[in-house]
Amino acid sequence: xxxxxxxxxxxxxxxxxxxxxxxxxxxxxxxxxxxxxxxxxxxxxxxxxxxxxxxxxxxxxxxxxxxxxxxxxxxxxxxxxxxxxxxxxxxxxxxxxxxxxxxxxxxxxxxxxxxxxxxxxxxxxxxxxxxxxxxxxxxxxxxxxxxxxxxxxxxxxxxxxxxxxxxxxxxxxxxxxxxxxxxxxxxxxxxxxxxxxxxxxxxxxxxxxxxxxxxxxxxxxxxxxxxxxxxxxxxxxxxxxxxxxxxxxxxxxxxxxxxxxxxxxxxxxxxxxxxxxxxxxxxxxxxxxxxxxxxxxxxxxxxxxxxxxxxxxxxxxxxxxx
Amino acid sequence: xxxxxxxxxxxxxxxxxxxxxxxxxxxxxxxxxxxxxxxxxxxxxxxxxxxxxxxxxxxxxxxxxxxxxxxxxxxxxxxxxxxxxxxxxxxxxxxxxxxxxxxxxxxxxxxxxxxxxxxxxxxxxxxxxxxxxxxxxxxxxxxxxxxxxxxxxxxxxxxxxxxxxxxxxxxxxxxxxxxxxxxxxxxxxxxxxxxxxxxxxxxxxxxxxxxxxxxxxxxxxxxxxxxxxxxxxxxxxxxxxxxxxxxxxxxxx
Numbered sequence: 001x002x003x004x005x006x007x008x009x010x011x012x013x014x015x016x017x018x019x020x021x022x023x024x025x026x027x028x029x030x031x032x033x034x035x036x037x038x039x040x041x042x043x044x045x046x047x048x049x050x051x052x053x054x055x056x057x058x059x060x061x062x063x064x065x066x067x068x069x070x071x072x073x074x075x076x077x078x079x080x081x082x083x084x085x086x087x088x089x090x091x092x093x094x095x096x097x098x099x100x101x102x103x104x105x106x107x108x109x110x111x112x113x114x115x116x117x118x119x120x121x122x123x124x125x126x127x128x129x130x131x132x133x134x135x136x137x138x139x140x141x142x143x144x145x146x147x148x149x150x151x152x153x154x155x156x157x158x159x160x161x162x163x164x165x166x167x168x169x170x171x172x173x174x175x176x177x178x179x180x181x182x183x184x185x186x187x188x189x190x191x192x193x194x195x196x197x198x199x200x201x202x203x204x205x206x207x208x209x210x211x212x213x214x215x216x217x218x219x220x221x222x223x224x225x226x227x228x229x230x231x232x233x234x235x236x237x238x239x240x241x242x243x244x245x246x247x248x249x250x251x252x253x254x255x256x257x258x259x260x261x262x263x264x265x266x267x268x269x270x271x272x273x274x275x276x277x278x279x280x281x282x283x284x285x286x287x288x289x290x291x292x293x294x295x296x297x298x299x300x301x302x303x304x305x306x307x308x309x310x311x312x313x314x315x316x317x318x319x320x321x322x
Numbered sequence: 323x324x325x326x327x328x329x330x331x332x333x334x335x336x337x338x339x340x341x342x343x344x345x346x347x348x349x350x351x352x353x354x355x356x357x358x359x360x361x362x363x364x365x366x367x368x369x370x371x372x373x374x375x376x377x378x379x380x381x382x383x384x385x386x387x388x389x390x391x392x393x394x395x396x397x398x399x400x401x402x403x404x405x406x407x408x409x410x411x412x413x414x415x416x417x418x419x420x421x422x423x424x425x426x427x428x429x430x431x432x433x434x435x436x437x438x439x440x441x442x443x444x445x446x447x448x449x450x451x452x453x454x455x456x457x458x459x460x461x462x463x464x465x466x467x468x469x470x471x472x473x474x475x476x477x478x479x480x481x482x483x484x485x486x487x488x489x490x491x492x493x494x495x496x497x498x499x500x501x502x503x504x505x506x507x508x509x510x511x512x513x514x515x516x517x518x519x520x521x522x523x524x525x526x527x528x529x530x531x532x533x534x535x536x537x538x539x540x541x542x543x544x545x546x547x548x549x550x551x552x553x554x555x556x557x558x559x560x561x562x563x564x565x566x567x568x569x570x571x572x573x574x575x
Binding site: 186190194196199201202258 | 378
């Protein structure tokens with residue numbers, strides 16, 4: 001079996017299994033958990049495209065999240081768009097912001113911590129601008145009018161949202177599988193591992209990294225648009241706040257950068273952990289960030305390749321999937 | 323060497339880093355299909371010259387002409403597309419990837435298909451003797467293996483001109499003896515090769531024509547046996563006055 005076929009089969013099995021959860025249970029708590037876990041998966045996967053496969057550590061993925069979220073809200077409230085049309089357009093808007101920030105950063109050769117700082121700065125600039133300009137609702141934020149119907153992407157139950165986010169996660173998984181089995185992906189990983197060596201054998205690093213930012217931005221934008229549909233509210237802090245960036249990158253790093261299933265595992269593990277401790281500590285605001293930080297330190301020290309990095313250490317008979 | 327057969331023409335190329343004139347007014351013609359070498363003592367500017375030719379650095383003055391096109395200062399990836407690929411003296415593997423994946427990156431220059439690139443990688447691996455290590459991680463290779471990988475990746479781009487920066491450095495005598503036929507076979511397959519090399523045994527047995535660079539300037543050129551007898555070359559390597567002393571020793575012997 002080729003690697004691509006194996007990837008697609010495993011994605012198929014995952015989607016098939018998760019898609020049945022809303023059929024098997026009506027429990028709001030369960031479905032809410034599944035939905036939020038998948039939401040975290042999507043953000044981690046989006047970050048993984050640029051950070052894991054491209055080696056460009058963004059500290060400002062909230063930039064794309066907020067762009068997608070605000071676009072989704074404004075398109076419906078101000079322009080009267082249908083949300084199903086707004087969603088791909090919101091992804092496109094986030095992708096364009098990605099193209100702009102990526103082209104600007106890579107044109108001037110920003111790498112490593114400098115790139116991280118620039119992305120953080122861009123997210124902050126967007127947050128502050130959205131606090132003051134009128135079309136984002138400034139500090140008050142934007143409220144999406146309640147209008148429950150399938151055509152309006154406001155589902156009566158959590159089940160609809162679970163399927164919607166599962167669709168977006170599937171898209172992200174397919175993008176990742178594409179990166180693992182294509183020339184573009186090979187070039188991206190080559191640039192990550194050694195930019196000069198890649199240039200010498202015909203890779204244009206600027207082009208490759210900028211496109212990775214575009215893809216990563218589009219996926220992160222879809223997470224933002226999804227958020228608006230579920231919670232029907234967005235403000236500058238939620239949209240462009242750094243906690244979103246942190247959640248995206250911690251999920252990918254804890255799970256395993258540059259892998260297919262790492263970000264899914266990482267986001268799931270963190271989500272379970274955050275949920276368990278929420279019961280322990282009550283609703284102490286920000287406690288999940290403290291936990292994420294602690295987990296990140298432990299993982300970077302002891303498991304630099306993340307949870308997915310444990311895979312080669314499993315007994316051989318367990319390793320069906322390579 | 324007539325102009326019509328030169329694959330690469332270097333015309334008066336210079337480059338300075340602050341006060342250090344790393345390469346000064348170097349001109350040379352690499353003939354099509356030849357296996358040639360660039361030698362010189364440490365710090366002579368050989369690697370800088372390679373960087374100027376391949377586009378990693380832009381010359382302050384002078385021109386680089388490849389296949390009749392002026393490519394002075396053109397980005398390395400465009401030069402690779404045109405048919406000129408370099409390797410690095412300090413090997414630069416994509417450490418997190420397997421040997422097969424490493425070589426496939428080079429092969430992708432001429433095919434978008436993953437299957438074709440991976441198949442091409444296998445063929446190239448055979449040419450450089452890496453066929454039995456295809457699924458190893460590049461970071462697990464020995465120094466000799468990494469040198470071969472460096473060569474394989476460049477070769478996978480199907481270059482017309484291959485710039486080899488010390489592919490034999492750091493190898494033991496047996497590994498050098500194994501590598502020489504590999505380089506010779508590449509040249510025999512029609513690839514023009516310009517190599518920087520310190521291992522004189524290899525230069526003597528491989529190169530048809532040698533340029534000698536010292537302190538940024540070309541001081542001699544010719545066949546390997548000609549340049550090793552050249553007094554200026556002897557002095558560049560062994561110090562001032564050595565040539566005269568050696569000549570005397572030869573006469574009295």
